[in-house]
Amino acid sequence: MKLFHARGYDAVGVAELSSELGIKPPSFYAAFGSKAGLFERVLQRYVMGEANLFAHAQAEGGGVGAVLERMLLQAARVYPRCNGAAGCLVIEGTRNSTDPDARALTASMRQAGRTAIRDFVAAHSPARAEEITDFAMVSLLGMSAAAHGGADEAMLQTFAVTVSRALRHEFGLTDTP
Amino acid sequence: MKLFHARGYDAVGVAELSSELGIKPPSFYAAFGSKAGLFERVLQRYVMGEANLFAHAQAEGGGVGAVLERMLLQAARVYPRCNGAAGCLVIEGTRNSTDPDARALTASMRQAGRTAIRDFVAAHSPARAEEITDFAMVSLLGMSAAAHGGADEAMLQTFAVTVSRALRHEFGLTDTP
DNA sequence: GTGTTTATGTAGTTGTCGCTACATAATATG
DNA sequence: CATATTATGTAGCGACAACTACATAAACAC
Numbered sequence: 001m002k003l004f005h006a007r008g009y010d011a012v013g014v015a016e017l018s019s020e021l022g023i024k025p026p027s028f029y030a031a032f033g034s035k036a037g038l039f040e041r042v043l044q045r046y047v048m049g050e051a052n053l054f055a056h057a058q059a060e061g062g063g064v065g066a067v068l069e070r071m072l073l074q075a076a077r078v079y080p081r082c083n084g085a086a087g088c089l090v091i092e093g094t095r096n097s098t099d100p101d102a103r104a105l106t107a108s109m110r111q112a113g114r115t116a117i118r119d120f121v122a123a124h125s126p127a128r129a130e131e132i133t134d135f136a137m138v139s140l141l142g143m144s145a146a147a148h149g150g151a152d153e154a155m156l157q158t159f160a161v162t163v164s165r166a167l168r169h170e171f172g173l174t175d176t177p
Numbered sequence: 178m179k180l181f182h183a184r185g186y187d188a189v190g191v192a193e194l195s196s197e198l199g200i201k202p203p204s205f206y207a208a209f210g211s212k213a214g215l216f217e218r219v220l221q222r223y224v225m226g227e228a229n230l231f232a233h234a235q236a237e238g239g240g241v242g243a244v245l246e247r248m249l250l251q252a253a254r255v256y257p258r259c260n261g262a263a264g265c266l267v268i269e270g271t272r273n274s275t276d277p278d279a280r281a282l283t284a285s286m287r288q289a290g291r292t293a294i295r296d297f298v299a300a301h302s303p304a305r306a307e308e309i310t311d312f313a314m315v316s317l318l319g320m321s322a323a324a325h326g327g328a329d330e331a332m333l334q335t336f337a338v339t340v341s342r343a344l345r346h347e348f349g350l351t352d353t354p
Numbered sequence: 355g356t357g358t359t360t361a362t363g364t365a366g367t368t369g370t371c372g373c374t375a376c377a378t379a380a381t382a383t384g
Numbered sequence: 385c386a387t388a389t390t391a392t393g394t395a396g397c398g399a400c401a402a403c404t405a406c407a408t409a410a411a412c413a414c
Contacts (some may be wrong), residue, residue, distance in 0.1 A: 008186065008273030014372060024393055025373070035372065068185030091322070095272040110326075122321075131335060138328075138336045142319025145268070151315070158308060159315050166343030191402060201363055206403065 001042045005085030009039055009094050009102045036101045039093075043105060046089050048076055053140070054117050064124045065173030068117075068136050069164035075140055076156035079147035087148035091141060097171050125171065139163045178219045184193030186216055186271050186279045216270075220282060222252055223266050230317070231294050236283045241301045242350030246314050246341035252317055253333035256324035265324035269316060302304075302348065309348050316340045 003012045003020060013037050015054040032038040050056060055073035079087055090113070094106045114137055143156050157168035167173055180189045180197060192214050195205045209215040227233060234248035256264055262339070271283045291314055299306035320333050343351055 011273055013370080015370090016320045026375095026394095027392060029373065030391075050232075053347075092273070095186055095325075096269070097273070098184075098188045134328075135336055135339060136331050138319040138323045138333075139316075140319070141322035141326075142317070143316040144320035145322050146315045148272075149318075155311050156315075159312055162312060162343060162347050165347065166339060169346065170339050170342065190400080192400090203405095204362060205365095207361075212402070242413070 001046060001089070002085065004039060004042055004093055005046075005089045008092065010097045013043070029130070036099065036105070039102055040105055043090065043093070043109060049110065050074070051088065051090075052113075053078070054113060054120075055114075058120060059145045060167065061119040061177070063133070063176045064121050065124065065164070065168045066175040067120065067168055068132075071117075071136070072139060072143070072160035072164055073157065075100060075143050076153055076160045079143055079156060080151065086150070087144035088140070091144045092148050124177065128171055132167065132173070135163075135167060135171075178223060178266070179262065181216060181219055181270055182223075182266045185269065185274065186276060187274045213276065213282070216279055217282055218288060220267065220270070220293060224286065225249070228265065228267075229290075230255070231297075233288060235293075235297060238354070240351040240353045241298050241309070242295065242341070242345045243352040245309075245344055245350070246337070247312070248294075249320070249337035249341055250334065252320050253330055254336045256320055256333060257328065257330045263327070264321040265317070268321045269325050301354065303351065305348055309344065309350070312340075312344060312348075 003017060014025055014028060017035070017038065018025050021028065023031070028038075034040065053071045053074050055068075057067045057076060060067075060070060062070070073090075090106050090109045094103045097103050114133060116138060118129055118133040121132050125132060137157075143151075143159060146159075147156060180194060191202055191205060194212070194215065197201050198205065200208075205215075209218065230248045230251050231244075233251060234244045237244075237247060239247070241243060252265075267283050267286045271280045274280055277350060294313060295306055295310040298309050316336075320328075320336060323336075324333060
C-alpha cells in the first residue's frame with residue numbers, strides 16, 4: 001500500500017513489491033495471482049480505514065453541511081500524511097496508468113464513493129444533489145492533487161473551511177438533518 | 178502534444194511518437210535529442226497558447242476577483258476539450274511519472290504559474306495573497322483532475338462560478354483594480 | 355558528373371517489465 | 385522412516401522501453 005500510494009501503480013514493479021514483502025516473485029504470484037490482484041486487495045484495505053472520508057463523516061451524523069465539512073476537514077488531515085505518500089490512493093494510484101484492469105478498479109471505487117455522497121445529499125436536498133456532490137468531489141480532487149504535490153495540512157484545512165462555507169452559503173445547507 | 182496530453186509522459190513511447198511524426202527513432206533523436214527534449218518543447222508550446230490560463234485572464238485587465246474568475250472560467254472551457262485529452266498538460270502530464278527530468282520540467286512550470294498569480298494578487302491584496310492563491314490553485318487542480326476523469330464543461334463551469342463567488346465573498350475581492 | 359555533407363532506415367543494443375517452468379526444500383501423512 | 389503434497393528459490397521467458405552503430409540514400413557545392 002505504501003509503495004502504490006507513494007509512486008502509483010505502474011511505477012512499482014513486482015520485484016520491488018516482492019522484496020518489500022520478504023518473498024520472491026513466484027511466492028508473490030502464488031499469494032496474489034497477479035500485480036493487479038495485490039492492488040485490488042490493497043484498495044479494499046485502504047477504503048476500510050480512515051481513508052474512506054465520507055463513510056467516517058457520515059457516521060458521526062448531522063446535516064449535509066456538517067457531514068460534507070467533516071469530510072473535507074478529514075481529507076485535510078489524512079491526505080498530507082498517509083505513510084509518507086500523499087493524496088488519496090483511489091484518486092492518485094492509477095493516474096496515467098497503462099493497465100486497464102487497475103484503472104477500472106479505482107474508477108469503480110470512485111464511482112461508488114460519488115454515488116454514496118449523492119444519495120446522502122439527495123435525501124436532504126434532492127433539487128441540487130448533483131450540483132452539491134460535484135462541488136464536493138472536485139474540491140476533494142483538488143485537495144488530493146495538492147497533497148500529492150506537497151501541500152501541508154494547514155493549507156488544505158484553510159481550503160476545506162472556505163469550501164465548506166461556500167457550500168453552506170451557495171446551496172443553503174444546514175448542519176442538522 | 179496530443180499523445181502526452183492524453184496518456185501522460187511515461188505511457189507514450191518513442192516508437193509511437195516517431196510513428197506519429199512520420200519519422201523513425203534515429204531521426205527523432207537527431208531532431209529532439211531525447212524523449213524529454215521533445216516533451217520540453219511540447220510544454221513550451223503548450224503554455225504559449227490559450228492553456229496559459231492566468232496570462233490570458235490577466236491580459237484582459239480588472240481586479241483580482243475578475244481576473245481569477247476569468248481564469249477559472251477559461252479552465253472550464255479549455256480543460257474538457259484539449260485535443261481529445263483533458264485537464265492541464267502541466268498538471269497531469271507527469272503524474273506518477275518515473276522520469277525525474279520530466280517531473281522537474283512540469284514542477285518548475287507549475288511553480289512559475291503559481292508565482293505569477295501570487296505576485297498579481299499580492300499587488301492588490303498583500304495581506305492574504307498566499308491564502309487567495311492557494312485557494313485558486315487547489316481549485317484549478319481539482320478542475321484539471323475532474324476533466325481528466327471525464328467531467329464536461331457545464332459541470333466545471335458551475336464549479337468555477339461557485340468558487341469565484343466564494344473567493345469574492347471570503348476574501349472581499351473586487352472586480353476593478 | 356564527382357565528392358562531401360546531411361539525413362534516413364535497418365537492425366540491434368542494453369535494461370526492465372510482468373510472469374513462470376522447474377528443481378529443491380519444507381511440511382504433512384501413512 | 386518413507387511418501388505425497390505444498391511452498392520456495394533459481395533462472396529465464398517473451399515483450400517492450402529508451403536509445404544507437406552502421407550502411408544507404410538524398411542533397412549539395414563545384
